[in-house]
Amino acid sequence: MEIREYRETDGARLRTFWLACGIAIRPGDDDASLLRFARHNPGLFLLAEEDAHLVASALAGWDGRRAWLYHVAVHPDERRRGVGARLVRELEGRLRAMGCPKINLIVVEGNTWGMRFWESLGYERAKTVEYEKTL
Numbered sequence: 001m002e003i004r005e006y007r008e009t010d011g012a013r014l015r016t017f018w019l020a021c022g023i024a025i026r027p028g029d030d031d032a033s034l035l036r037f038a039r040h041n042p043g044l045f046l047l048a049e050e051d052a053h054l055v056a057s058a059l060a061g062w063d064g065r066r067a068w069l070y071h072v073a074v075h076p077d078e079r080r081r082g083v084g085a086r087l088v089r090e091l092e093g094r095l096r097a098m099g100c101p102k103i104n105l106i107v108v109e110g111n112t113w114g115m116r117f118w119e120s121l122g123y124e125r126a127k128t129v130e131y132e133k134t135l
Contacts, residue, residue: 001055001083003090006038006045014047017054021073027134037061043094046087050078058087060095060103067095069105088121106130 006014011031018025028037038045041061048056055078059070069091074084095103105123107114115125 001048001050003046003048003087005043006034006047006059008035010034010047013054014057017057017075018071018073021075023071023073044091046090048083048087056083056087058084058091060091062095062098062100065102067100067103069103072105084117085121 008031011034014034015025015029018029027033034045037059041059044060044062046058047054054075056072056074058072061068061070069088072084072088074081092103103123104126105118107118119125
């Protein structure tokens, strides 16, 4: 399995992959936004491929205070192999090397499988409420 960084030509393929993983495509998932994210967060937008098939993705953004993880996804046919954990640990190591002290993430309410995944990696549920506004 190859772990590599996002490439400018990965957008359409990645969106199809996310849909297969149950991730809804939202504002910011278009080609221009993904490229901007990758350039703003060098080394923190990772994909896992095996036999030319996309297996997993994980994005991290760091603003200098805290990091956020986004679109950590493993293809349904490839789950329970440790690929998602491997990508998360890789990003944690890269963020730690940059001096990042804390990582945040969001799990969609009701995604108990996702919550168990994050707890197995040492993440704790925060007592916060998310707000959003589309511009």
